[in-house]
Amino acid sequence: MEQQILALLAAHPPVDGALLPLLHAVQQQLGHVPPAAVPLIAEHLGLSRAEVHGVISYYHFFRSTPPGRLQLQVCRAEACQARGAAALLAHAEQRLGCTAHSTRADGAVTLEPVYCLGLCASSPALQINERLHARMTPAKLDALLESEGL
Ligand code: FES
Structure with a gap:
């Protein structure tokens, strides 16, 4: 290294x-x-x-420890915030068993709030390993996480 x-x-x-x-x-x-x-x-x-x-x-962007295998970034900027981002992040925390800005103990996932992914017109938005997802709901997030084995 x-x-x-x-x-x-x-x-x-x-x-x-x-x-x-x-x-x-x-x-x-x-x-x-x-x-x-x-x-x-x-x-x-x-x-x-x-x-x-x-x-x-x-800068929250920088990490001092290795990220999880899956990196889930939930947008918390204004447009997403107005359309349920806080509830989406809370759902992710509960489902994944880790808090924002942290990596789950088994290293499977890192959960990070971010501020604007450029999908404001299709909010709320999130990103999983650099793949963007728009108009998210807790149910859609569950389906994405299941497809990732989580
Ligand atoms: S405010 Fe969430 S993508 Fe821009």
């Missing part, structure tokens, strides 16, 4: 504004930003570890 991180550092020169693109690249390649990457990134960009950690923890 360290070799992968070092290769990504080499591909991202230490210029102003390099932190976010670098964090995105690390998470895209490894599935998360491991704590061991923080000091390497900080040293590479001339930042403190606290600065790098602060950005990772501020």
Whole structure:
């Protein structure tokens, strides 16, 4: 893993504004930003570890632990919120047995609220492993999860 991180550092020169693109690249390649990457990134960009950690923890998009096999993202932005997103997320939490922003203990699923998936006119929307689903209901979500073996 360290070799992968070092290769990504080499591909991202230490210029102003390099932190976010670098964090995105690390998470895209490894599935998360491991704590061991923080000091390497900080040293590479001339930042403190606290600065790098602060950005990772501020943006919910970034994960410090590996995601579940299935990543379920439920939109909580305004259009979806107006059409039942809170109830949809609550249903997902109850059905899956994990809370928002967490990965179930067996590693099967990560549940994440997100803010706009670009399907506002067809809300409420959610995404499962980068596949978008519109006009969702708890029953439709149950069917999708069953098809994923959950
Ligand atoms: S508000 Fe949910 S997709 Fe835009």
